[in-house]
Amino acid sequence: ATALYDALASRRTVSPLNTLYGVRLGDSATLPPELRGKPNADILAHLRSLHAAPSSTAGNVKVLLIGPGGAGKTTLRWRLETDRFSHPTQTDGIDVSRLEFPCVSDEHAAALHINLYDLGGQYEYMATHPLFMEARSINCLTIDLHAYQRAADRTAPSRFVQNVRARLGAAAPLLLVGTHARAVQGDATAVATELGSALGIPASRVFPLDSKDGTGVAEFRAGVRRLAFEMPHVTERIPTSWRTFLDLLQAERAPRRYLPRADAIAVGTDRVGLDDASARLALDFFYGWGDIYHNDDTPALSAIVVLEPQWIADALACVIGPKSAPRADGAPAQRPRLPPSRADRRRDYVRRGRLRHDEVSRIWPADTFGDDPRIRAYLLDLMHALELAYPVVDADGAPQDYSLVPAMLPSSRASQGGVPPRPGSQRRVRMTFDVNFLPQAFFPKVLVRLQRFVEPDDSWFDGTYLSQGGAKLRHPHLREIDALLRFDDCRTHVAFTIDVWGARADSTQMAQACWLRGTIYECVQHTVALCAAEQVRIGRQALVSELDCSITVAEAVEDLVAGTVPVFRHPGRNPAQVPALTHDLLPTVVRTSPAYYDGMMGDPRFSSELLRSLTTVVLARELPEALRGRRAPPLLW
Numbered sequence: 001a002t003a004l005y006d007a008l009a010s011r012r013t014v015s016p017l018n019t020l021y022g023v024r025l026g027d028s029a030t031l032p033p034e035l036r037g038k039p040n041a042d043i044l045a046h047l048r049s050l051h052a053a054p055s056s057t058a059g060n061v062k063v064l065l066i067g068p069g070g071a072g073k074t075t076l077r078w079r080l081e082t083d084r085f086s087h088p089t090q091t092d093g094i095d096v097s098r099l100e101f102p103c104v105s106d107e108h109a110a111a112l113h114i115n116l117y118d119l120g121g122q123y124e125y126m127a128t129h130p131l132f133m134e135a136r137s138i139n140c141l142t143i144d145l146h147a148y149q150r151a152a153d154r155t156a157p158s159r160f161v162q163n164v165r166a167r168l169g170a171a172a173p174l175l176l177v178g179t180h181a182r183a184v185q186g187d188a189t190a191v192a193t194e195l196g197s198a199l200g201i202p203a204s205r206v207f208p209l210d211s212k213d214g215t216g217v218a219e220f221r222a223g224v225r226r227l228a229f230e231m232p233h234v235t236e237r238i239p240t241s242w243r244t245f246l247d248l249l250q251a252e253r254a255p256r257r258y259l260p261r262a263d264a265i266a267v268g269t270d271r272v273g274l275d276d277a278s279a280r281l282a283l284d285f286f287y288g289w290g291d292i293y294h295n296d297d298t299p300a301l302s303a304i305v306v307l308e309p310q311w312i313a314d315a316l317a318c319v320i321g322p323k324s325a326p327r328a329d330g331a332p333a334q335r336p337r338l339p340p341s342r343a344d345r346r347r348d349y350v351r352r353g354r355l356r357h358d359e360v361s362r363i364w365p366a367d368t369f370g371d372d373p374r375i376r377a378y379l380l381d382l383m384h385a386l387e388l389a390y391p392v393v394d395a396d397g398a399p400q401d402y403s404l405v406p407a408m409l410p411s412s413r414a415s416q417g418g419v420p421p422r423p424g425s426q427r428r429v430r431m432t433f434d435v436n437f438l439p440q441a442f443f444p445k446v447l448v449r450l451q452r453f454v455e456p457d458d459s460w461f462d463g464t465y466l467s468q469g470g471a472k473l474r475h476p477h478l479r480e481i482d483a484l485l486r487f488d489d490c491r492t493h494v495a496f497t498i499d500v501w502g503a504r505a506d507s508t509q510m511a512q513a514c515w516l517r518g519t520i521y522e523c524v525q526h527t528v529a530l531c532a533a534e535q536v537r538i539g540r541q542a543l544v545s546e547l548d549c550s551i552t553v554a555e556a557v558e559d560l561v562a563g564t565v566p567v568f569r570h571p572g573r574n575p576a577q578v579p580a581l582t583h584d585l586l587p588t589v590v591r592t593s594p595a596y597y598d599g600m601m602g603d604p605r606f607s608s609e610l611l612r613s614l615t616t617v618v619l620a621r622e623l624p625e626a627l628r629g630r631r632a633p634p635l636l637w
Contacts, residue, residue, distance in 0.1 A: 055239055060290075062115045064139050066163075076209070115290030127388055130531075137290070250291070318346070349363045429502070429510070431584075434540050435493060549569060
């Protein structure tokens with residue numbers, strides 16, 4: 001209110017006020033992301049400080065090098081960092097470098113400060129990449145053009161592009177970097193431009209280069225600068241005092257890699273003179289630039305500010321990654337950090353995908369991670385919060401002494417799938433559905449969600465085995481009901497199948513089997529929405545009879561709303577018609593038609609447990625939107 005009053009008082013005549021300190025009033029989209037959702041007092045205080053105190057262009061950006069292993073990402077990082085060529089080892093996890101691209105001849109006089117993240121391209125590391133992806137980062141897809149010429153399918157460039165766009169949206173800033181350009185047969189620029197066109201990357205964002213002699217590197221630097229200064233958060237104004245605050249935090253990295261959040265804020269308030277709100281807001285900006293890591297969304301993580309993101313990357317790489325050492329390309333790594341090798345630790349202490357809690361001091365050794373047990377607890381909480389690990393509980397819900405790491409589940413023995421029903425005594429209920437694309441974060445997260453339906457000794461399956469027999473699932477309180485989840489990669493989409501078997505003559509058990517089918521589907525559906533709500537779509541859903549006749553879920557719901565029992569029709573077969581089991585569709589039905597719920601009351605076919613569950617669905621339907629969000633309080637009926 002004070003800032004608004006000051007702005008009005010400074011005018012000789014009062015005219016309509018449409019903007020305040022460069023922000024269009026009523027349009028939150030013009031605010032930096034860190035300010036959206038903040039209290040109005042904090043927003044106005046920040047805008048006023050920019051108006052009253054010295055400020056400067058932010059000039060900070062995070063750049064990610066992504067792409068398959070061996071594409072030349074680390075060689076390019078080393079060339080950018082030292083202006084020299086080297087044969088490094090393949091990146092074991094993620095390496096972070098801090099660079100500065102000075103002003104050369106473009107219109108932006110400010111230097112560009114870059115946090116360059118080199119993301120290891122091996123399959124096991126894919127689970128950790130989303131942690132470092134931000135909507136405001138520049139994503140450099142790095143492809144070996146020579147290898148692409150020889151075998152385009154092996155480089156899988158479209159997969160990486162889909163992952164970025166699934167995570168960050170269709171407008172995510174993407175550059176195509178074609179390495180080994182001098183080894184390409186023909187015109188490397190033409191080859192790279194053609195590949196960029198196929199991936200939807202314009203020619204102005206395609207850069208063939210060769211790190212060995214530096215060909216094309218200067219053009220790549222200029223391209224990064226040009227794209228960065230087109231991004232609003234790079235050109236936005238920040239208080240000059242924030243730069244001092246960041247310098248002081250960076251100076252703290254040498255003696256320690258993290259600070260309690262209160263101590264980090266105190267650096268800004270006590271040593272720089274910021275108020276508390278401004279210091280907290282500055283930490284949000286620093287996180288967006290890739291300079292620090294902190295997580296306000298998870299209470300167990302909110303008390304720590306990690307000053308060195310490399311420390312987080314190293315901690316994750318001690319748990320997740322290949323079990324064999326990275327391949328050397330002729331020379332040792334420039335910055336070895338963790339002897340003995342991380343691969344040794346992963347092999348010795350994350351056996352069969354199990355992270356034992358009593359071995360975390362060996363996994364995260366004191367010489368790198370300190371000997372404070374609270375920090376090891378923080379790292380374990382981080383694994384859980386990011387759904388990179390799952391704390392295992394027994395059938396009674398008691399916590400066990402280990403966590404499961406889905407990305408490290410062994411793939412050396414056959415799946416637990418192939419649940420054979422007892423002939424004649426069991427009935428199968430099946431649902432199928434299609435997904436247009438599965439992002440890299442999907443399988444680790446869906447495996448975590450499905451662990452509550454897996455016996456601890458039967459949990460060793462991964463994405464590969466979901467397509468080779470499937471994953472055997474069982475509800476902990478429904479011991480007589482077996483389920484199987486599997487998928488088939490059909491090139492244009494992925495087809496999922498959920499099979500559940502129950503006793504044919506037991507109507508209660510068949511209803512429970514149907515509910516389990518719906519619960520498994522919801523796990524997959526929720527994971528898809530969480531990984532990439534905009535880019536990934538669930539297609540045709542169908543219920544399938546034992547004679548492989550199908551009806552779509554939409555048709556079944558329409559029949560139920562109309563008061564008709566959905567049936568499978570088997571022309572020329574016996575039986576010719578079979579009623580479909582649809583208990584798991586009832587939540588969708590009552591959301592579509594609350595009147596159907598009214599008609600269920602007093603019907604003896606529906607148990608009190610079912611009605612109680614559907615009551616929560618109906619009540620949730622009437623909730624205001626503010627209570628549906630991620631931070632809404634839990635509702636207990």
